[in-house]
Every structure is written in structure tokens, then in C-alpha cells.
Amino acid sequence: MITTTHYLVLSLILFTLGVVGLMVRRNFITVLMCIELMLNAANLNFIAFSRQLGDLTGQVFAVFVITIAAAEAAIGLGIIVALVRLKQTTDLDRVNVMEG
């Protein structure tokens, strides 16, 4: 029997992997992918609770999360293109102009 807790633990693992990837990687493109992983974990939680409580609100908000994730990916990748044009790199460690 697969319970809601199974899904919550899976989404917990997924979110934690996303955070670890966010800190460990320094390629901007991979960092964006890790953010997508974290948003997916949130969606999994929303839908698991929607099922647990028999309430559609979770699924509606998962639709919103997917929309925001798509917008975020478009903006992030636009920033990458602009960054490569400016500094010829996607290495986050080399993007430190604002440090003064």
C-alpha cells in the first residue's frame, strides 16, 4: 500500500537533492535545472495532499507552479544568453562584478 507518506518522503529526497545541487554546481545552466527539481518536489507534495484530502486545490496550485516554473526557465535562460554575450562564460564563480 502506497501512502501519502511515501510521496512526501520521495518529494523530500527530491527537494534536498535540488538544494545540494544548487550549492555544489557552479554552472548556471545546471543550477537552473536544480531549481526545476525543487519545483517538481513541491508539485509532488501538492498533488499527494490533494489526493490525501480529496481536495482539488492542490492540483490547481500545481498548475500555477508549473506556469511559474516555465516563466522562470525562460527568464533564466534569457539571462544565460545575455551573460554569455557579456562575459563569455556560464561559470557562476566568475560572475562577480557587483562585488565591487
Add this chain to the structure above:
Amino acid sequence: MSWFLVHFAQLVFYVMASCVIAGAVGVIAFRSPVHAALSLLASFLGVAGLFVLLEAEFLAAVQVLVYAGGVMVLFLFVIMLVKARAIPREPQYVNRLVPAAVGLGVVLALLLGAGMWASVTGAPADAAALQRVAGAQLGNTEAVGWSLYRDYLLPFEVVSIVLLVAMIGAIVLGRKEPGKEGRA
């Protein structure tokens, strides 16, 4: 045969869950961004399968279309667009951050786990509520549509404006600066 039917959902769950986790680990572990993107695709598809298992068929379709179709193509396009030498070649782990990242991950896992432990005490839904979620005639898509356009119309419109802003922003960011033609 009946054993198989009883345990089929479990089997699907564990296959999909291992697909999701292996994909996520691949995103972190692969050095090549193309490999990471394909690994992310496996993770997305696993999540879509889990949505089907959770009887959210509409969300599963949206997940495949938007993530596996749209976002993934966008990622691959940008990886191809960016010159190969722009992507950091050096060992990609920032060594001094790895202990901090693992420590933060453990702390976060404990915190989230504690929160979930506290939250999964509500009683499961009754049959009538599950029926409402499944949709009366046309299935889950109908039910989500009713909820989205009746109860959450204003958030829906706001989100569509967010999408418009993101689209304009992406166009502005991707445009060449006037007077700097020929760089890029």
C-alpha cells in the same frame, strides 16, 4: 495473478520513484550539461508517472507537455547556443562548499521530515471527496477545469500576466544591444 494486481501500484511507484531519484542524482553528478538535461528529463517523466498514480491525469499530461516538451527543449537550445568553451571545464565541484551543502541538505531533510511528520495526521478523504476529484463525467481534466475557471479565476488571470511579463522579459534579455552589433 491477483498478487500481481494487488502489488502493481507499489511496483509502479517504486520504479517511478527510482527513476525520479536517479534522474535528480544525474543532474547533480553529470559534468556535461547535455547529460544533465537528459537526466532531468528522466526525472520529469518519472514525476509524470507518479501524477498518474495519484490520479491527477491532467497534471501528468501538462507535466509531459510543458516540462518534457517545452522547458527541456529550451534548456537544450540554450546549451547548444552557448559556445562550448563558455561552459566551465574545470572540475565542477566547489570543494569547500561540498561539506556545507551536504550538511545543509541533512538539516533541511530533518526539518522537512519533522514538518511532514506533523502534517500527515489529517484523516484521509472520504469516497465522495475522491469522486469529486476524479470528476463526474469527463474525468480529472473536467474537475480541474471547473475548479480553475470558477474558484481560481483571478489567480489564473494573474498567472497569465506573469507569463506575458516573462515572455517580454526573455525577448528583452535575448535582444542584441543597439550599437553593440557583431559581439555575441
